[in-house]
Amino acid sequence: MTILIDNKSGAPIYDQIYTQIKNQIISGELSQDEALPSIRNLAKDLRISVVTTKRAYDELEREGFIYTLPAKGCFVAPKNVELLREETLKKIEDHIRQIGQLAAACGLTRQELREMIELNLEETV
Incomplete structure (x- = not known):
């Protein structure tokens, strides 16, 4: 460790x-x-x-x-799958909040932001 x-x-x-x-x-x-x-x-x-x-x-x-x-x-401790999922969800929410702030700062519309997210998801998922 x-x-x-x-x-x-x-x-x-x-x-x-x-x-x-x-x-x-x-x-x-x-x-x-x-x-x-x-x-x-x-x-x-x-x-x-x-x-x-x-x-x-x-x-x-x-x-x-x-x-x-x-x-x-x-x-x-043995891994608690639900606890790990909650931790991950918190991280995702924090990142989404940051993305929203950055998008607002550069004047992106919700539609433009959705398109960016969709394009990135297509590459990773």
């Missing part, structure tokens, strides 16, 4: 850890039931507070991406 902290990003460190682990789980880079580094070891490796790492792990567990076994550690 690779975690890179960007101090210039402006995003909180716990959020960077949370996002990177979540993305590695969703992409399949981290497998179901795979052990994650202990909270203390990850904090030591990243040279950050244990509290920061714990916050990221707690958020991942609360959202169902990992589970904890007492005295054993944290592990990747």
Whole structure:
């Protein structure tokens, strides 16, 4: 598992850890039931507070991406297909929102935007 902290990003460190682990789980880079580094070891490796790492792990567990076994550690949870679908739908909605803003900024009509989307979908689907 690779975690890179960007101090210039402006995003909180716990959020960077949370996002990177979540993305590695969703992409399949981290497998179901795979052990994650202990909270203390990850904090030591990243040279950050244990509290920061714990916050990221707690958020991942609360959202169902990992589970904890007492005295054993944290592990990747079985993939919840519905949860993954929701995550993807959120990303699509964010992109659509951005597309709408860009289209409005350059004066595209709804019809022109629909045509662009249809042409792009024909190429990818």
